[in-house]
Amino acid sequence: GHRWLTALAREGLGGVLADDMGLGKTLQILSAVQSLHDASGSDAHPGGPVLVVAPTSVLGTWAHEARRFTPDLHIVVVPATAKRRGAELEDLVRGADVVVTSYTIVRLEPETWASIAWSGLVLDEAQAVKNPRTVLHRALEGIRSDWSVAVTGTPVENSVGDLWSILRLVTPGLLPGWKVFTTTFRKPIESASDPQALEHLHRLTAPFVLRRAKEQVAPDLPA
Secondary structure: OOHHHHHHHHOOEEEOOOOOOOHHHHHHHHHHHHHHHHHOOOOOOOOOOOEEOOHHHHHHHHHHHHHHOOOOOOOOEEOOOOHHOOOOOOHOOOOOOEEEEEEHHHHHOOHHHHHOOOOEEEEEOOOHOOOOOOOHHHHOOOOEEEEEEOOOEOOOOOOHHHHHHHHHHHOOOOOOOOHHHHHHHHHHHOOOOOOOOOOHHHHHHHHHHEOHHHHHHHOOOOO
């Protein structure tokens, strides 16, 4: 997972880390950010910090995991909007390696978050962005970053369209627009009328989606 993530980032690409729950997706992301940080120099932020957008309930988890596993990284948690935080976002994130905020805050302040250049974008629990017609999805589309990764154990919850919505944010241009995607992939796959449509979608997305089940990874994990 670490090798895959860093390879994508170094090429300026995006992807979906879709491992099963409990396989350390947060740790894989942090280890990749640490590696990229070390490669660029400890005081260098050529592309700005990495932005992690997550549900409000896990902001503390990101801070805890970063302190535990990557203590060299300077992490800043932004849990409130401008009115409550009392400081400009640009000042808060200056010098940070990782900035963590919530989907709610990005949705409420799209221009503020889009105004900053980020070296990377991480969308945690990315099933939250499965609806492309929401204000949140449009806000995330406006964020500029050199690379981006969506993190979710359920990239397809209700429809193949969920995957399209997530990939539109992290690998823009990989899949066709919604109408063509629906005709070419979604309807044939969901109706099971064209097995080749599923194979075609697999070929297109395979380099950009990493999914492992617990059974595959268990032999490599400590007791």
